Structures are given as C-alpha cells and as structure tokens.
Amino acid sequence: xxxxxxxxxxxxxxxxxxxxxxxxxxxxxxxxxxxxxxxxxxxxxxxxxxxxxxxxxxxxxxxxxxxxxxxxxxxxxxxxxxxxxxxxxxxxxxxxxxxxxxxxxxxxxxxxxxxxxxxxxxxxxxxxxxxxxxxxxxxxxxxxxxxxxx
Amino acid sequence: xxxxxxxxxxxxxxxxxxxxxxxxxxxxxxxxxxxxxxxxxxxxxxxxxxxxxxxxxxxxxxxxxxxxxxxxxxxxxxxxxxxxxxxxxxxxxxxxxxxxxxxxxxxxxxxxxxxxxxxxxxxxxxxxxxxxxxxxxxxxxxxxxxxxxxxxxxxxxxxxxxxxxxxxxxxxxxxxxxxxxxxxxxxxxxxxxxxxxxxxxxxxxxxxxxxxxxxxxxxxxxxxxxx
Numbered sequence: 001x002x003x004x005x006x007x008x009x010x011x012x013x014x015x016x017x018x019x020x021x022x023x024x025x026x027x028x029x030x031x032x033x034x035x036x037x038x039x040x041x042x043x044x045x046x047x048x049x050x051x052x053x054x055x056x057x058x059x060x061x062x063x064x065x066x067x068x069x070x071x072x073x074x075x076x077x078x079x080x081x082x083x084x085x086x087x088x089x090x091x092x093x094x095x096x097x098x099x100x101x102x103x104x105x106x107x108x109x110x111x112x113x114x115x116x117x118x119x120x121x122x123x124x125x126x127x128x129x130x131x132x133x134x135x136x137x138x139x140x141x142x143x144x145x146x147x148x149x150x
Numbered sequence: 151x152x153x154x155x156x157x158x159x160x161x162x163x164x165x166x167x168x169x170x171x172x173x174x175x176x177x178x179x180x181x182x183x184x185x186x187x188x189x190x191x192x193x194x195x196x197x198x199x200x201x202x203x204x205x206x207x208x209x210x211x212x213x214x215x216x217x218x219x220x221x222x223x224x225x226x227x228x229x230x231x232x233x234x235x236x237x238x239x240x241x242x243x244x245x246x247x248x249x250x251x252x253x254x255x256x257x258x259x260x261x262x263x264x265x266x267x268x269x270x271x272x273x274x275x276x277x278x279x280x281x282x283x284x285x286x287x288x289x290x291x292x293x294x295x296x297x298x299x300x301x302x303x304x305x306x307x308x309x310x311x312x313x314x315x316x317x318x319x320x321x322x323x324x325x326x327x328x329x330x331x332x333x334x335x336x337x338x339x340x341x342x343x344x345x346x347x348x349x350x351x352x353x354x355x356x357x358x359x360x361x362x363x364x365x366x367x368x369x370x371x372x373x374x375x376x377x
Contacts, residue, residue, distance in 0.1 A: 045278050049277075049278030134188035140277040
C-alpha cells in the first residue's frame, strides 16, 4: 500500500515536472523546434519528389523510410507555435495566432496527407505514392501561402 | 472602319503567336502556382517555354519583320510626351507598329518576364520543387530570389493590367481596334499612317523558326548545363 502510494506520488510529481518542462520551453527554442521539424520535412520530401519526376531512379526502400520519417515529422512543428513565440523573429504570420482554427485545420491536413503517403510507401505501392505525393506538397504550400511571410 | 481607312497588315504570324502563347502560359503559371502539388512540375516546364519565347522575341526585335523591330517602335521621350498629349485630347494618332508608349511597354514587359523567368531558375518553394539552377547557389540567396519571383509576378500583373487598360482606351476613346489587329494582323489605318505601314517588310517565317530553335537551344543549355 505504502509502495503504491509512493509510486502514485512519484508519477504525479513526474507528470508535474514534465508539464512544467513543456511550459518552460523558451520561445526561441520553440521557434527552432518548428523550423527544424520543417527543414527535416523538406529533406525527406525532396528526394521522393525527385524520384517521381524521374530526376533520380525510383527506390521503394528509400521512399518508405523517407515517407515514414515525414509522417512523424508532420506532427512535430505544431506545439512550437505557442503564443509565447509571437515576438520571436520568424516568418510566421500573426494569423497563426489569431486564425487558430484554420491553422489547426491546415496542420491536420498535413498530418492526414503524410499518413496516406506513408501507408502507400510502406506498402511499396509506387502508384499510391504517386497519387498521394501531390496532396502532401499542396498541404505544405497551402499553409505557407496563408501563414508564412514571403 | 471609317471610310478613309485602309486595311494594312502590320503584325506577322510570329508576333501574334508569341503574344497569345505568352498570355496562355502566364495564365497557366498563375494557376499552377495556386494549385501547387503535382502542378509545380508543369509550372517549371511552362517557365522554360516562356523564357524561350522571350529570347525569341528579343531576337525577332533585331532580325524580324520591320514592325516587330525595336528600332521601329522605340521612340524618345519627346515623341512619348507628344503622344500622351494626343491621347488626352483624343486627337487620332494611329501607328502601324507600336505607338511610343506601347513600344516602351513591350520592352518593360520583356524585362519583367526575363526577371521572372530568371529568378525562377534559381527559386525554390521549400517543398519539393526548385529551379534547375537553385542547387548552384546558397539556400539563403535562393530564398531571396524566390521572394523576387513572387513580388515580380505582382508587378507583371500590374503591367498587364495597364496594357489591357490602354487597349480598352484605344478601343473606346480613340476608336482604334488594337485587339482585333493582334488576332488578324491587320490594322485599319488612315491614309498617312497606312502609307507608313505599307512600307513594312516582313521577314520569312523560316527565319522565325530558326530563331525560335536558337532560343530553345539557349534555354536547354541554361537548364541542362551539358558542358
């Protein structure tokens, strides 16, 4: 009983620490986090695009790895768009913090489209990759148009 | 067409084809950039085509038909001011080739198109599309050129708007149908201007094909850099 109580107490304490850790992430670090996530998205999306255009030979294994990384990276930028980062130097438009419902929809769209691309890539389905690639690129660009300074 | 006017051929087929292809391709560039995704591949190819067309029009401006030559339609500031006065007083001022303001608009549009296609070669969209020369320069410079590619298109739209407004002014106020002439190649001119237009010399369409091939080869060499 005592052990269980202790365990519960430790869990609560750790949970509090963890949420505090999130709360304490400094705004400049949050900006770096989201920029890093998007830089990596570009890194893993680019080669798939080059293969689909025929600029380099199609390699289903590389596509599977890249698309899976991309699918995970697609979830990572969003908690970096914390209101505390409003004053930080970045290309995020103010609409990110005022137009939150639409921004959320745009970020959800990237998660949905990259999930489809990832599934097709892991199934080694080249036609599926071809069909699901465009919507991913469109999701990237649509959000950039609305929420990123030129 | 008024009684005293004579139909005179002023625009050759290469000029007219160049003009309308450019209109279609610029519209496609706008739409494909909006559609994004898979359309960006075609945006790039269409951009190559536009660059080749602009190269061709510059060559044709030196070696083509007399009405298409820069030396025919580029006028000094005095002529331009005189022409503006005629426009404002609605005094008829027909020209067989471009009028003094229209001539400068041709040059301005060609320069803006060169900037647009040139920056496009080095641009990137931070997604999966980049110009064929973007890999040669630093990412930061490519980003700056991409910003110019974006803003310069707005400038192009503005100039196209002025161009269309001018054509409408000529149509509604000056009673000159410039739009029809860009389709048929024929302007209906009063006797004195028609006499000038009758002296027009038209270059061979074969020369146009050769110059177009030269322009296309230049774009190919820029894009593929085989050497």
